[in-house]
Every structure is written in structure tokens, then in C-alpha cells.
Amino acid sequence: MRGASQEVNEWIDGFLFLANRSILDFLNTKPVLADGPTELLSSFRDLERWLIASGMVTSPKTKAIVRSWRNSADATAFLEQLVAFRERLRKAVIQIESGSSPADAFLAEVNLLLLQYPRHTSLRKRNGKVIRETLFEPRKPSDLWAPIVDATVDLLTEAESSRIRKCESCIVHFFDTSKKGSRRWCSMNICGNRLKVAAYQRRKREGNAMAN
Ligand SMILES: [Zn+2]
Numbered sequence: 554m555r556g557a558s559q560e561v562n563e564w565i566d567g568f569l570f571l572a573n574r575s576i577l578d579f580l581n582t583k584p585v586l587a588d589g590p591t592e593l594l595s596s597f598r599d600l601e602r603w604l605i606a607s608g609m610v611t612s613p614k615t616k617a618i619v620r621s622w623r624n625s626a627d628a629t630a631f632l633e634q635l636v637a638f639r640e641r642l643r644k645a646v647i648q649i650e651s652g653s654s655p656a657d658a659f660l661a662e663v664n665l666l667l668l669q670y671p672r673h674t675s676l677r678k679r680n681g682k683v684i685r686e687t688l689f690e691p692r693k694p695s696d697l698w699a700p701i702v703d704a705t706v707d708l709l710t711e712a713e714s715s716r717i718r719k720c721e722s723c724i725v726h727f728f729d730t731s732k733k734g735s736r737r738w739c740s741m742n743i744c745g746n747r748l749k750v751a752a753y754q755r756r757k758r759e760g761n762a763m764a765n
Pocket of ligand 1: 721
């Protein structure tokens with residue numbers, strides 16, 4: 554969770570992290586920047602950077618495995634499928650945001666991925682106590698589905714789905730963790746200030762019009 558440091562830490566290694574949910578940050582890998590919609594995952598190397606920045610890939614061993622796939626055809630094919638999935642996920646998220654539920658076909662797709670790429674558990678000892686850990690040792694690029702699908706399941710089953718929201722001014726999605734649940738913008742830096750300035754100028758114009 555990136556609480557207080559959120560405003561300064563919105564970009565990590567060229568990616569937006571302001572959604573409070575990694576799968577929504579994943580959705581935001583195609584933001585609209587000054588030059589229009591921008592694909593931030595245009596190569597497997599980009600995905601590798603995103604997986605590390607998001608914390609989905611952490612151990613040196615896994616990082617090395619993922620790095621070794623950079624030039625593989627399997628990795629390129631996986632990225633293509635993943636980006637297509639991201640757009641179907643976008644549709645599902647927009648449906649949730651509008652108060653309805655995702656299409657059955659999308660749930661069926663996620664269920665199939667869950668069967669094919671299950672999360673494995675392993676046991677470890679820490680300070681003499683046995684703890685449960687998620688085992689993530691990808692052996693091929695498509696094994697990277699596991700953390701993506703896991704995070705997708707968390708989002709789809711989110712109890713406070715009304716906190717899943719889209720920025721009022723751009724296409725960035727986020728999960729509102731504010732106390733009041735009144736977050737409206739992706740971020741103060743990106744859209745908030747711009748909208749505040751616009752509202753101020755509008756008020757000023759209207760004020761001037763009334764004065765005349
Ligand atoms: Zn925005």
C-alpha cells in the first residue's frame with residue numbers, strides 16, 4: 554500500500570502506481586498522456602519492468618528467470634494475450650463502476666485461467682513458527698498469469714465495489730481508500746490541479762459576468 558507517499562511516488566520506473574490495487578495499476582498501463590493514448594507495455598521488457606515495479610516479481614531468482622525470457626517468442630505471445638486480456642478486464646471494470654457486474658464470459662475466462670495457472674502454497678519457518686507463503690516460481694512466460702489472475706480475482710470479489718472508480722477527467726481507474734470515499738481524481742498532480750484551476754477560472758469568469 555502506498556499511503557502518504559502516494560503523491561510523490563505516482564510513477565515508478567515509468568509506470569503509474571496510484572490505484573491502490575495492483576490489477577488497476579495494470580489496467581492503467583495504457584494511460585492518455587499529452588500525445589494521446591500511450592501503450593506502456595509495448596515489449597516483454599516493459600512487462601518485466603512493470604512486474605518488478607508492481608511487486609509481483611520480487612525475488613532475485615524470479616527476476617533472473619523473467620529476464621532470460623526477454624527475446625523468446627513465447628514471451629512475446631504471452632504479452633500479446635495479456636494486453637488483450639487487459640482490455641477485456643477494462644470492460645469488466647467499467648461494468649462494475651457503472652453498478653452492474655462483469656459478463657459471464659469474462660468470469661468463465663478467469664475461471665479457466667485459474668484452473669490452468671493456480672496459485673501454489675508452500676510452508677516455511679520463521680522464528681520457529683510455520684507460516685504459509687504463496688509459491689511463485691514461473692517456469693515459462695505464461696506462468697506469469699498466476700499473479701495477474703490472482704489480483705483480478707481480488708478485484709472482482711471486492712466487497713466495496715463502489716470504491717472502484719474512474720478518474721472524472723481521464724481514463725485512469727483506482728480503488729478509493731480515502732476515509733470519506735470521496736476521491737474523484739486519479740491524482741492531484743495529474744488531473745486534480747488542472748480541474749481545480751479550470752473550476753477557479755470558471756468561477757472567476759462567472760463572477761466577472763455578474764459584476765458587469
Ligand atoms: Zn485523471
